[in-house]
Amino acid sequence: MEITRKAERETVEGPEEYFTGTARITANFSRPDPSRVTGAIVEFEPGARTAWHSHPFGQTLVVTEGVGWTQVENGPK
Secondary structure, X not given: OOOOOHHHOOEEEOOOOOEEOOEEEEEEEEOOOOOOOEEEXXXXXXXXXXXXXXXXXXXXXXXXXXXXXXXOOOOOO
16 A cells, blocks of 8 residues: 655656646555556646647546647548
Protein backbone atom coordinates (compact mmCIF):
# COMPACT_ATOMS: atom_id res chain seq x y z
CA MET A 1 0.00 0.00 0.00
CA GLU A 2 1.22 3.48 -0.82
CA ILE A 3 -0.24 6.61 0.78
CA THR A 4 0.36 10.02 -0.77
CA ARG A 5 -0.87 13.17 0.87
CA LYS A 6 -2.37 15.88 -1.31
CA ALA A 7 0.11 18.43 0.02
CA GLU A 8 2.99 16.22 -1.20
CA ARG A 9 1.86 16.22 -4.84
CA GLU A 10 3.60 18.65 -7.15
CA THR A 11 1.80 20.74 -9.76
CA VAL A 12 3.76 21.89 -12.81
CA GLU A 13 2.95 24.00 -15.87
CA GLY A 14 2.24 21.95 -18.98
CA PRO A 15 5.33 22.14 -21.23
CA GLU A 16 4.98 24.29 -24.36
CA GLU A 17 5.90 21.38 -26.65
CA TYR A 18 2.74 19.55 -25.51
CA PHE A 19 0.29 22.34 -24.65
CA THR A 20 -0.98 25.56 -26.19
CA GLY A 21 -2.17 28.02 -23.57
CA THR A 22 -1.99 27.48 -19.86
CA ALA A 23 -2.39 23.97 -18.47
CA ARG A 24 -1.33 22.63 -15.07
CA ILE A 25 -0.47 18.99 -14.37
CA THR A 26 -0.65 17.37 -10.95
CA ALA A 27 0.71 13.82 -10.94
CA ASN A 28 -1.38 11.52 -8.75
CA PHE A 29 0.42 8.21 -9.15
CA SER A 30 2.52 6.00 -11.39
CA ARG A 31 3.31 2.33 -11.07
CA PRO A 32 6.72 0.75 -11.57
CA ASP A 33 7.62 -1.16 -14.74
CA PRO A 34 6.34 -3.23 -16.37
CA SER A 35 3.06 -1.41 -15.60
CA ARG A 36 2.11 1.54 -17.78
CA VAL A 37 -0.54 2.81 -15.37
CA THR A 38 -0.34 6.47 -14.37
CA GLY A 39 -2.83 9.04 -13.23
CA ALA A 40 -2.79 12.82 -13.24
CA ILE A 41 -5.11 15.79 -12.96
CA VAL A 42 -4.73 18.24 -15.84
CA GLU A 43 -6.38 21.63 -15.57
CA PHE A 44 -6.83 23.75 -18.70
CA GLU A 45 -7.39 27.49 -18.70
CA PRO A 46 -9.97 28.67 -21.28
CA GLY A 47 -8.55 28.25 -24.79
CA ALA A 48 -5.74 25.90 -23.73
CA ARG A 49 -5.31 22.56 -25.46
CA THR A 50 -2.90 19.71 -25.97
CA ALA A 51 -0.90 19.16 -29.14
CA TRP A 52 -2.18 16.37 -31.37
CA HIS A 53 -0.95 13.07 -29.97
CA SER A 54 -2.01 9.47 -29.54
CA HIS A 55 -2.26 6.85 -26.82
CA PRO A 56 -1.52 3.47 -28.46
CA PHE A 57 -2.60 1.57 -25.35
CA GLY A 58 -5.66 3.74 -24.71
CA GLN A 59 -6.46 6.48 -22.25
CA THR A 60 -9.22 7.10 -19.73
CA LEU A 61 -10.41 10.68 -19.31
CA VAL A 62 -12.53 11.72 -16.35
CA VAL A 63 -13.95 15.19 -16.86
CA THR A 64 -14.80 16.73 -13.51
CA GLU A 65 -15.64 20.25 -14.63
CA GLY A 66 -16.23 22.17 -17.86
CA VAL A 67 -16.39 20.79 -21.39
CA GLY A 68 -13.82 19.76 -23.96
CA TRP A 69 -13.28 18.02 -27.28
CA THR A 70 -11.63 14.71 -28.05
CA GLN A 71 -11.09 13.09 -31.39
CA VAL A 72 -10.20 9.68 -32.79
CA GLU A 73 -7.82 9.89 -35.76
CA ASN A 74 -9.73 10.88 -38.93
CA GLY A 75 -12.99 10.99 -36.95
CA PRO A 76 -15.21 13.87 -35.88
CA LYS A 77 -14.34 15.85 -32.77
